[in-house]
Amino acid sequence: MVTLYGSAISNYYNKIKLALMEKEIAFIEVLLAPNQDESILKRSPLGKIPFIKSNEGYLSESQAILEYLEDAFPVNPLYPTEAFERAKCREFIQHLELNVELIARRLYAEAFFGGHVSQEIKDEVLAKLTLGLTGLNRLIKLSPYAVGDKFTAADVAAWPHLQLVSSATQKIYGQSLVEKYIPGIDVYFKMIESRPYAQKVGEERMTALAARFKNN
Numbered sequence: 642m643v644t645l646y647g648s649a650i651s652n653y654y655n656k657i658k659l660a661l662m663e664k665e666i667a668f669i670e671v672l673l674a675p676n677q678d679e680s681i682l683k684r685s686p687l688g689k690i691p692f693i694k695s696n697e698g699y700l701s702e703s704q705a706i707l708e709y710l711e712d713a714f715p716v717n718p719l720y721p722t723e724a725f726e727r728a729k730c731r732e733f734i735q736h737l738e739l740n741v742e743l744i745a746r747r748l749y750a751e752a753f754f755g756g757h758v759s760q761e762i763k764d765e766v767l768a769k770l771t772l773g774l775t776g777l778n779r780l781i782k783l784s785p786y787a788v789g790d791k792f793t794a795a796d797v798a799a800w801p802h803l804q805l806v807s808s809a810t811q812k813i814y815g816q817s818l819v820e821k822y823i824p825g826i827d828v829y830f831k832m833i834e835s836r837p838y839a840q841k842v843g844e845e846r847m848t849a850l851a852a853r854f855k856n857n
């Protein structure tokens with residue numbers, strides 16, 4: 642049995658939750674915000690979520706977790722069988738996380754949590770995101786899935802990350818940069834959201850968001 646630690650608000654948590662569901666791996670969730678408690682730092686070195694506990698121990702970093710799940714539970718694979726195609730999936734995820742999600746993350750304090758982000762940072766993020774999303778548009782296939790005709794690990798990452806980046810940029814710049822630079826992404830979102838497990842992840846995210854802002 643796998644235990645998934647974190648919060649349904651988190652896009653990285655939802656990446657792993659969707660992977661567990663699509664692979665039909667039995668798991669339980671332990672809801673936890675990122676934190677610096679010594680007991681958590683032993684399991685996730687920077688106190689970030691998600692992390693998991695498997696029979697072998699604790700594991701952090703969503704991409705390491707995703708690849709561990711694929712290796713340890715080969716049923717319902719999320720990676721193609723051919724080495725180059727597997728690498729293309731990883732290329733897509735790495736580009737998405739390094740050059741899009743991590744860049745847009747600097748906007749989240751103001752977009753979602755009532756904080757303030759300076760105009761200087763907004764301008765810098767806009768320039769970097771424009772590059773990152775233009776690059777991602779060169780990789781994404783939308784045929785109909787992110788890297789081809791099968792649902793893969795690339796979709797497990799693309800859906801939660803791009804949804805969040807789309808919403809953050811809509812709030813900060815008055816338009817979704819994801820829709821601007823990746824034509825057809827709206828159709829893609831709808832297609833992924835028609836999948837039962839993505840629907841469940843999305844519903845549980847909305848419930849967690851409602852609870853988070855009710856307590857504020």
Ligand SMILES: N[C@@H](CCC(=O)N[C@@H](CS)C(=O)NCC(=O)O)C(=O)O
Binds near residue numbers: 654675690
């Ligand atoms: N590279 C990490 C990123 C995880 C991450 O940034 N998680 C956020 C929540 S979405 C977090 O824990 N943030 C708290 C922090 O940065 O201290 C992964 O892939 O798991």
